[in-house]
Amino acid sequence: MTSQRIIVLGVGNILFSDEGFGIRVVEKLQEVYEFPKNVSLVDGGVLGLNLLGVISEADHLLVVDAVRNNDRPGSLYRLEGEAIPNRVRAKNSLHQVDFLEALAMCQALDKVPETVILGVEPEDMETLSIKLTQTTLKKVDSMIAMILEELDHLGISYRKRRN
Numbered sequence: 287m288t289s290q291r292i293i294v295l296g297v298g299n300i301l302f303s304d305e306g307f308g309i310r311v312v313e314k315l316q317e318v319y320e321f322p323k324n325v326s327l328v329d330g331g332v333l334g335l336n337l338l339g340v341i342s343e344a345d346h347l348l349v350v351d352a353v354r355n356n357d358r359p360g361s362l363y364r365l366e367g368e369a370i371p372n373r374v375r376a377k378n379s380l381h382q383v384d385f386l387e388a389l390a391m392c393q394a395l396d397k398v399p400e401t402v403i404l405g406v407e408p409e410d411m412e413t414l415s416i417k418l419t420q421t422t423l424k425k426v427d428s429m430i431a432m433i434l435e436e437l438d439h440l441g442i443s444y445r446k447r448r449n
Contacts, residue, residue, distance in 0.1 A: 295349045324442075359419070359421045362406055370401065
């Protein structure tokens with residue numbers, strides 16, 4: 287299993303508060319942990335279709351993002367399979383639509399990675415701010431734990447960096 291290519295992809299726009307959640311989680315993950323060579327941590331920003339090359343290289347894709355699901359701000363989600371398109375379409379975010387198009391293009395190329403979306407219910411995605419709200423900031427460590435659990439399930443070894 288460990289020879290499979292795994293990508294942890296943080297997406298979002300860091301200029302709009304909680305919209306940058308996925309990026310901030312991946313940044314902290316890079317800062318705190320070391321992973322084997324077959325695991326890549328990628329800041330996908332709002333690249334959408336431009337991520338096609340990255341996505342198509344993965345056997346397993348873990349996407350970290352802010353996902354609107356009309357739940358309490360700070361709620362955490364794990365979406366896979368059929369749940370992904372329905373839940374994510376409600377996001378009201380252009381990068382999310384582009385991301386779905388990129389996944390669809392992977393289907394056309396017959397190289398669709400096993401995809402799991404790990405998300406947080408945002409509190410604020412409209413305010414121009416590079417800081418997460420306190421509500422989602424408090425969920426960063428819980429999201430990292432969810433990511434590590436996914437990697438454990440895939441048989442990936444990792445360790446905390448020495449400071």
